[in-house]
Amino acid sequence: TWHLQYTVQAKSLDRMWTRRCGCVGGALRGLRAAPRPRRSCATRPGPPWRVLFFGSDGFAAESLERLHASSSGPxxxxxxxxxxxxxxxxxPVQRLAERRGLKVHSWPDVDAAGRFDVGVVVSFGCLLPxxxxxxxPCGILNVHPSLLPRWxxxxxxxxxxxxxxxxxxxTIMQIRPKRFDVGPILHQEVCRVPERCTAEELxxxxxxxxxxxxMETLENLPERILHQQEQSKEGATFAPKINSAMSWILWEQQTCVQIDRLYRAxxxxxxxxxxxxGKTVKLLDFVGKCNVSFFDSVLKESNILAVFCKDGWVGFRTVKLKKSLSAADFYNGYLHQGFQKRVPAEQVCAFRSGGAKKDAAPTEHRELTSTTTSRSMLEKPRSWW
Structure with missing residues (x-):
């Protein structure tokens, strides 16, 4: 009876409000049809969470494995x-998800409304809308391998x-729309970079x-969000994608240390x-700085091709033209006959900086002039083994 009386009264008030204000549908009808408020992270006491994971490479697969272990555990x-x-x-993330029996969504056809509490993005490569x-409700967390705002x-x-x-x-941060890596920091840990490590090892x-x-962040996510810290406006640096143009060595400008870092990166x-x-040569199996003189024979015994750069010699064990050759094979097949026709001071292999137009180094570094090359080769031979 009460419900019937309330409904009749509501409809009567609706008609009166519509006549007076010209509102379509009525104020009370709008109030009755209002949706339930969306659950927020601040009002939920804590885990377990419904997680939507975004990722691609091996770095991301490590986090996905830990999340799966927690979901399938006790x-x-x-x-x-x-x-x-x-x-x-x-x-790698796709393959891991298939092995673990996880449901995989195709990008960008993703609808997370009402189905998940929090997102996690690791090495995904796309800006999320x-x-x-x-x-x-709890936003999207990002696992970023640097001390933001650096890199x-x-x-x-x-x-x-x-x-x-x-x-x-x-850094564990909460992502923001329209820009990469600028969101507030929820968790961060400093790590030492091992000496002479490669990018893969690091x-x-x-x-x-x-x-x-x-996992530590998800354990007490509401508290982490409550105490989040904005990134510093100072010390921000950008880490663009690696591309093939970066692989050209600038012998006249780069030091032994810089070439070593480039190879490890x-x-x-x-x-x-x-x-x-005039041909592109790939230099493989880098051995680091070589302490040699022009007439040193130890390099031949060690099967190392030494190349002179800005401040010294660096060594490589393998050279690739059409196929990979050891330093000894490269010498015997390409250098030995040429050296026999020259005086000792000219017995050098003239490596030059730069490459093809598509991914070459800057024009002024692409190739030395013949005059400069001859002088520099006589004074500081570009390679020797």
Missing amino acids: AGGIVETLEVVTLSSSA ERLIGQL RGPAPVFHTVLHGDTITGV GASLATVGARLL IGSRVPLRTVWN
């Missing part, structure tokens, strides 16, 4: 449900090694740290390159 875990968004069917971020961008680990940083770390180490920090993905007799 009662009281951090993760209630876990689903995955990835970009490629061949990506504001609409998607807003669908997740914002897609390749922080490579640039950490390339620039000789001795300290790095991992990345694997930071992936383990990042997965642990992610990108050498396993993009071989270092130079020019010999």
